[in-house]
Amino acid sequence: MARIERRTAQHYEWWLLGLVCLVTGLGIVNLMSATHAGSKGLLSPNVVRQFAAIGLGSVLLVAVLFVDYRQLERWGWLLYAATLLLLASTLVLAPVTRGNQSWLVFGPLRLQPAEFAKLGMIVALARWFHRNPPADLRRLRDLWRPGLILAGPVGLIILQRDLGVAVLTLLVGCTYLLFVRIPIRSWLAVAGTALAVLAMIWSFGLEPYQKSRILDVVDPGRDPLASGYQANQSRIAIGSGGLFGKGYREGTQTQLRFLPTQHTDFIFSVLAEEWGLAGASTVLLLYLLLLLWGLVIARGSKDRFGGLLAVGIVGMLFWPTVVNLAMVLGLGPVIGVPFPFLSYGGSSMMASLLAVGLLLNVSLRRYMF
Secondary structure, three states: HHHHHHHHHOOOOHHHHHHHHHHHHHHHHHHHOOOOOOOOOOOOOOHHHHHHHHHHHHHHHHHHOOOHHHHHHHHHHHHHHHHHHHHHHHHHHHOOOEOOOOOOOEEEEOOOOOHHHHHHHHHHHHHHHHHOHHOOOOHHHHHHHHHHHHHHHHHHHHHHHOOOHHHHHHHHHHHHHHHHOOOOOHHHHHHHHOOOOOOOHHHHHHOOOHHHHHHHHEEEEEOOOOOHHHHHHHHHHHHHHOOOOOOOOOHHHHHOOOOOOOOOOHHHHHHHHHHHHHHHHHHHHHHHHHHHHHHHHHHHHHOHHHHHHHHHHHHHHHHHHHHHHHHHOOOOOOOOOOOOOOOOHHHHHHHHHHHHHHHHHHHHHHHOO
């Protein structure tokens, strides 16, 4: 047992864990500034709740290390079904908040099941592609089973009327399409069908405020005091930060609260205003290192399931980062996607730390076969 423990410590990805701790710590420091204005105490209630989420997420991270990730393949369908059931429960139990039913409320506690449904979906997809190697898939009809796996959480999230999270979940699931060998002409047919579906969604499926957010991307000045307000203020904050920023808690857009959701969706704008291009680029470089580290773990996995699980987790961290950056820079519509490890949000933080725990699990057990 002592020898196993020494090997565990020797092969544990301490640097990866340290990188996650560093990014999470920077997120807390940035959140303290974003919530400083109007706060009566040393720490705002949002910061206290974020600390609690980090604590719970850290417990999940450590707990998942004690379970061999290969057992997840055996229980993959059960985990997937459990997350779908949790997701479906919002349609009955969740109150309507900001037009959608995404949150389960238990007194002071709030839980967004969609964050954990992504992990259940990743496990189920990794299990299926492990048994059906992506390189062997050459026809679109070969993808109908993983398509159903993906349709489960996406469909339930659409029923919650949270289209932003539905799009994000779809992107995470589509990460695995990078490895299939389906001819380009087939994808062109899919693209044509998707355009027709999008036209129908635009005509019959979107609320007026959702259409306005999309149109604001094309013409940022069309409604600067309403639908385009947040995106415009975000660009002002980022641009005013310059090269080295205005200084910690010195950002006017932040401290004067011109950004209504600066502690959640637009937390990166706070970072860019106070620390400038240099600080924002440094944080993005840390994220890039984290994602590349995940891909290295995927490549070094001793079995296909572990590699596919790691790839899915990288996609789970990559896509919200890209979508959030597009939002705050005015390159995409505002759809309510948090920045992993930076934005305020307990469910997002716990799910992200749990995902990192799975990455560490895959890395650790390549030395224990």
